[in-house]
Amino acid sequence: MAVFAVWSWVPVVLNIILLVMGLFLILLVLIQRGKGGGLVGALGGVGGSSPFGSRAGDAFTRITIYVAALWLLLTMLQVRVIQNTAYEDREQSLGKQYNIPMQQQ
Numbered sequence: 525m526a527v528f529a530v531w532s533w534v535p536v537v538l539n540i541i542l543l544v545m546g547l548f549l550i551l552l553v554l555i556q557r558g559k560g561g562g563l564v565g566a567l568g569g570v571g572g573s574s575p576f577g578s579r580a581g582d583a584f585t586r587i588t589i590y591v592a593a594l595w596l597l598l599t600m601l602q603v604r605v606i607q608n609t610a611y612e613d614r615e616q617s618l619g620k621q622y623n624i625p626m627q628q629q
Contacts, residue, residue, distance in 0.1 A: 535606055538605065542595065542599060542602065545591060545595045549592060549595060552588045553588060556584045
């Protein structure tokens with residue numbers, strides 16, 4: 525009996541959410557103003573300024589930290605979900621192989 529039973533669509537939804545969040549996190553890091561100018565400076569912009577205003581750096585830093593923390597937590601949740609799904613699949617296949625009746629919940 526699995527303690528953390530999941531539906532079959534949960535890993536797929538988590539994959540999509542993590543993919544979108546990962547791309548968003550990459551974009552957040554790339555638009556931030558760094559000491560060397562970052563991507564803005566590499567594309568011909570002024571390295572010391574940001575197209576989003578002078579206080580945007582602080583906001584982007586906070587948003588990046590929050591998104592990265594949420595991404596990390598969702599990644600840990602996904603590992604847990606996939607492990608339990610694999611465990612349940614293995615239990616079912618062993619039950620069929622040795623003709624062991626599965627317990628009904």
